[in-house]
Every structure is written in C-alpha cells, then in structure tokens.
Amino acid sequence: MSEVPAGSRPAVTPVRVVVALCLIAPFVAMLWVGSYAKTDPAFAGIPFFYWYQMLWVLISTVLTMVAFQLWQRDQRERRAQREQYAATRREQEQEGVSL
Numbered sequence: 001m002s003e004v005p006a007g008s009r010p011a012v013t014p015v016r017v018v019v020a021l022c023l024i025a026p027f028v029a030m031l032w033v034g035s036y037a038k039t040d041p042a043f044a045g046i047p048f049f050y051w052y053q054m055l056w057v058l059i060s061t062v063l064t065m066v067a068f069q070l071w072q073r074d075q076r077e078r079r080a081q082r083e084q085y086a087a088t089r090r091e092q093e094q095e096g097v098s099l
Contacts, residue, residue: 015070016071016074018067022064023064037049
C-alpha cells in the first residue's frame with residue numbers, strides 16, 4: 001500500500017474551486033435564460049438577447065484561459081511536491097540501509 005506524504009495537499013483546494021467556478025459560470029449564465037430573454041437595451045441595433053450571448057462567448061474564452069493557467073500551475077506544484085517527497089524517501093531509505 002502506498003503511503004501518503006504527511007504534508008500532501010487535499011484534493012479540493014481554493015485554486016481548484018476557482019477553476020471550477022471559471023468553468024461553470026458560462027453554463028449558469030447561458031442556462032438562466034430568463035435573465036437575458038429581452039430585447040432592451042439594444043447595442044448598435046442588436047437586441048440584448050443576441051449581444052449578451054456573444055459577450056459570453058468572449059467571457060467564456062477568458063475564463064477558460066484563466067482556468068487552464070491555474071490548473072497548469074496547480075499541477076506543476078503538485079508534481080514538484082511529489083518529486084520532493086520521493087527524493088526525501090529515497091534519501092531516508094539509503095540512510096537506513098547504510099546504518
């Protein structure tokens with residue numbers, strides 16, 4: 001059975017919560033049709049219903065990029081932590097064998 005490092009990070013971290021919120025926000029905004037099912041205010045002659053959805057295409061792109069960057073950073077930190085733990089374990093095992 002594999003041992004879990006004493007200082008290991010939990011599966012749910014604040015960074016992962018922010019990632020989830022960034023990915024869920026566009027779905028909630030688009031599924032809540034009652035919030036944008038109207039024609040006013042118009043923007044450049046385009047009814048609110050249409051330009052609101054197009055705005056969310058841009059917002060979704062930005063939120064997805066932010067989520068991806070946060071996820072990549074979190075994965076790098078976790079990988080570094082695992083490698084550090086493995087190196088420490090190897091050193092401890094080598095010291096135990098040499099004694």
